[in-house]
Structure formats: structure tokens, C-alpha cells
Amino acid sequence: MHIPEGMLPAGQAAAWYAPAAAFVAGGIVQVKRRLARAAEYKAMLGLMAAFVFVVSLMPVPVPGIGTVSHPCGTPLAAILLGPFAAVLVGAVALLMQALFFAHGGITTWGANILSMAVAGSFAGYGTYVLARRLGLGLGAAAGLAGFLGDLATYGVTSLQLALGLHGDQSIPVVWATAFVSFLPTQVPLAIAEGLFTAGVLVFIARQREDILKGVELAP
Amino acid sequence: MAGASRRHDDIAWGGGLLTRIDPRVKIAGTVLLLAVNLYLSSWAFSAALAVAMLLLMTLGHVPYRRQLLAVAFPAGFTIFAVASQALFSGEEVIASLGPVAIHWDGLLAGLVIALRILGGALVVVVLGVSTPMNHLALALRWFRVPLLFVELLQLTYRYLFDIYAEFTRMREAQRVRLGWSNRRAGLESSRLLGGALFVRVYDRGLRAGEAMRCRGSGPVVAGSLGRPGRIDLVSVALLAEFLLIFMNI
């Protein structure tokens, strides 16, 4: 759900930049702390951002519904790198998608960082940690994280659209409308994201346990 | 990325007329035009912006058919913008169906947003097709964008094409063993592909990190921007002219 350039009114586009910048700054501070110990970690982050970018181009079939979706990859990145680093990685990927594809935009970059990178990462990460605490298995927790991470992204995006486009109507009504009108594309997307996140994480855990220990998280 | 962006980016490296404009001028101009596009929110300005960007790409010999396709991407959003305005704002009802009414003035407001999207997206496209990543990085540093962020942009760009090529080859290897011939196989293949790609990206990250440490782990932004030249003066003058015309009417 990349909000395109020009979609949001000037004041709101600017306003979304503030919280987005705060989270990106948080990501920079945290990553810098890690870089102080190992400067080469930035190569790893660059590769991860490229991974997130490429994964967002992968078609994932959704069983039963009969569509194909493209995962965002942010919940996965958040589980593997931690949510703040994932925000940074997501912000990089979003800027490149805007420049390379005209997916998203410059004035809407802030809004998109907030919905895709911040909401997707934190909802995904939070769900994962919580689900693990509750005793869910790796796959189930990751699947739930992907699913809810995506829905969170979608909820924030539709709120942003509602605030920007509600006209004379009340915001909740428009929010609900936006939420419902993109529902047919977003639910399969969230399912695909969940399946993808779970599948990849289980794959990594089985094949390369060392990676799960090497990156931010130890499950 | 496959077709569109590769071309997008190839054009930027092509070194055409637009590439030769100082990236600082292009970034500042882009931000300014986009801000005015939102601030004025007028159909005339947005339409003129779209025309101007098409003209610019014509002058710069940018083959922009593909780029127009890229701009068509937000079509869903554009339709939503027009529809939501027509339904949610305005007074003058032109058609109604029970509680749902379409308003004439709302429709016009929606069309203004659609034009704003078109004009704005084309400005971003022009920046994309005219600015190689290293120019962009240097200019962003000049604008005091945090070093770490710019470095990440550079590193990501460096690896993007390799990883994409790897992704493509692995996916082809799955396809020939019929890994994408039905939905269930496709789901299983996407899991394997994502996992295997991640493992390779991770290992490559370790190797790249080691190589980086061997050479001193310095910043990954290097080089310098040339001094602005005549082409930059002309660009700034044209930009000012364009804005002045529209500020006055």
C-alpha cells in the first residue's frame, strides 16, 4: 500500500514526516550503537534492505482465495533484525521504490514509512515476541506476525487516506470505507505475508540455526 | 523491478542532458515543485507540471513510454481519490442511489487530486531517470542527510541487482522443476525461495562485512560534486520562471 506522490494534502504530508523521522532516527541511533562494536554490520543491513526490496517483487500464491500477492517483508525483517533496524531498512527500500518505480512518492514518503516500515515492523515484532511468550511455535508466531504486521500497515494506510480525503464526511466513516474498499486485495496480502514469514523463518531455523543466533534475535 | 526500474536506472546512468544537471539542483527543484503541487492544489498547476515533465523528458531524449506505465501504477489510488471525493464532499448532487450520492463539486475536487498525483509522480520519475545513485548520495550528504542513511542507500543499491539476478535464477531453477506449476507447489516454492535467498544474502553480508573490515570500514560515500555550471543556471532560471507564472495567476 504505497500511497502515491501527490495524494495527501500538503499539511498532512508534512505532518506524517515528523513521527516517521523520529522512528528513523531511533533506528539510526540503535544501528550506530551496534556499528560501534562491528562497523561491518552496515554491509549486512544494506544487503537486508536489498533483500526486502527483492522479496517485495516475489509473487506468493494464496491458497483457497485464488490470487497472488507480493509480501512487504517488513515483519520478517523486524523479527530478524529488530524493529528499529527494520524501520531503517524499510525507509531505504521505500525511497528506492519511489525513485525506481514511482511506487510511493517523496512527499508521501513519511506517511509510507509510518505505515509500512513502522507499523509493519513494530506490529510484526510485537506479535512475534508476544506469541512466543505465550508458547506458540516459531512458525505459528511468525505467521501471526506477518499477518498482523500487514493488517497494521493497512490500518494505518487507510487512516492516512481517510484523514486526507474525508471531505465533509466524518473520518471514521471514510476510514471504514477505505478499509473495506481495499479489503479484497489486502486480506490475501496479509495471508500471503503470514505464510511467507512463517515459511522463511522455519526454513532458516531448520537449515541455519546459527543465523537466528547471529542476528538480533535469539528465539 | 525487472523491466521498468532497470530501464529507469539505466537511463539515469546514460549520461543524457538531464543527468548532467547538478543533483543538488534536481533534488531542491523536485522538493520545491512537489511542495507547490500540494500547496496550490490546482488543476492548472498540476496539469502544467505533467506537461512540463513530459517536455523535459522529450528534450532529454528519455524514452518515457515505460515510465508512463510506472505512473499508471497508482491507478487504484487515483480511482479511490476521485470516488471518495465525489461521494464524501460537495453539495451539488448529480446522481444518487438511496443514501449514496455523487456530488459534482466533489468530483471536480477528486479530479484535482488525480492531476496532482499525475504531475507529482512525473516529477519523481524525472528525478529517477536523471540521477544515478552516487550523484544522489553525494547530494543528500550535501543536504546533511545522516551519513548512515546515505551509506545504506548506496550499499543497498550496490547489492540490489546482484540479489535480484540471484532471485531470478533460483526462481527459474524452480520453474523448470515445475515448482510454480500449481498453487500449492508455488506456495512451497516461495517459502524455499525466500529462505534460500535469505541464507545467501546473510552469508554474503558476512563476507561483504569481512571484506569491508579488511579495507578499513570507512564511509561508503566517496567522490565530490562538480561545481555548478551553465546548465544548472539555466535549470534554476527555468524553474523560477515556471513557478512565477503560476504564482501570479
Added chain:
Amino acid sequence: MTAMIRIESVSFTYPGGVRALDGVSLEVPRGCFMSLMGANGSGKSTLLKHINGLLLPEAGRVSVAGIAVGKDSFEEVNRRVGFVFQDPNDQIFAPTAREDIGYGPVNLGLPPEEVERRVEEAAAQVGIGELLDRPIHHLSYGQKKRLSIAGVLAMKPDCLVLDEPTASLDPMGEHRLMRILHGLNRNGMTVVMATHDVDLVPLYSQRVCLLRAGRVAVEGELKQVFADRELIERCRLRLPRIASLFEQLPGITELPLTVGMARRRLERLMEEDGPLLAAARTLLETEGESH
């Protein structure tokens, strides 16, 4: 008999504008071992990808076992064609060898027992039976290469298409791999292999197709193709080393291409006695001059 693979005036241009194939026509008979030779960038990989429909020609036609290669026949064609990629790392994505070999059979919709049977059989065919349950990253490059071949053999294809299968292998690994392919071919498998290894090709190939800048420079039986040294060099390849050695001898018309052929030739020369001595003398003289 009929052709296994028929390629008719195929042209292909990459999105960037590189014309990689320019009117290529080629027939591979059933049961043939054909080497597709050419320098880097001559279009070998591009042509191979047309055989199983990974790329579709912008002009011309391709058919495999009588099936026209196209978008709709991709699955059918790839049941017949076992395509082995150049880098085994691209092809192996499952966590263990067993799962990776099973990937194709599972996609064919075979029942688990049959999948298991095929996995064991394919692994045995390439000699990695004892590695089936090892993780992939514990395998050597040569083992991964053989694993990648087992992965397509398990689908029981009619023909194998391999892109530079010996690249990056050590001499023993190369030898072992070629013996495997040779054995498969003797049991009736059609094999098409892209390579620029001129010393290797004559040992195994029945036919050779030489590509140059996206066109077929020559196609024919092994000896026939290697008879034209100039053409081979124009294609940025060279004669096998052993042939170059014999080329310096006077009075030798048909150059031996393999060590075995050379040995038989030497034995014959020795029986005739006279010419060999003369030849040895010339060799020594030229050696002397060059020092």
C-alpha cells in the same frame, strides 16, 4: 530417427537491446550427445533457455519431442527436459539433499513412496547416495553439482540440457561428471551441453554446434567441425592441445583430437618408422630455432 530437439530460425533480443540469437536453427537427434560450443557471450545460455521455454523466441520455433515449446506447454516440456543450471547453488534450495532431489518428483504429483524411490535412484546414479541427509552447506562444489543433476534425473526426463556443467570443477570432479553424463547417454539419454572446454568436448561428444555472436557458425560431427581450425579460432576458441601438437608435424592431415586418438596415430606412425623419425627431427629443429 526423429529429432529430440528442433530449433528453427530462432532470434532473441534481451530487453536491454542485445541481440543474443540471430536466426539459429539446430536439430539434436534422439540419443545424441551434443556439445554447444562458443566463447563467452556467444549465446549458449540464451539458446539453452529456449529449449525448455525459460525464454520464448521473438521469431522462430522450438519443439522438444514433437511438442511445440510455448507458454502453455511449459510444464509438459519441462517434464521431458532436465535443465541443469550453471551454478548448482542457484538450483539447490532445500535444506538437505534428499529434499532437494525430491522437489521435482513432488511437483510431479507422485506419491511419497515413489518420490522416495526416485530420490534414492537418482542419488545413486550420480554417486551421492551416502550424502542424502547431509545439509547442503556441508557439500563440496563438485558434490553440489552432482546433486543438481540428480535433482533433474529424479523427474525422469528424456533429455538433459546442461549449461557449462564442468565450469569451476577440479580435474577429477570434471572427469567424474563427464563419466556420469556419458553413462546416461549410453543408456539412451539425449544430452546437450554448453561449454567452451575444447579439450573435453572431443572425448564425449558425437556432434558439435559452434555458436558465434548468436549465429550457428557450423554444426556437424565432431571431426568435421574440428577440421576447420580457422573457423574455430574465428569463434574465439582453439583446437584441443593434443591436436595443436600434431599440427606442427608435417604430413599429418587429420588431426587427432583426444589423447587416445593421438596414441593410436603415434603407434601407426611408429610402425611405418620413416615418417615418425622425420617428424621427430622437424619437431626438434623447430624447438632449436625457437630457443
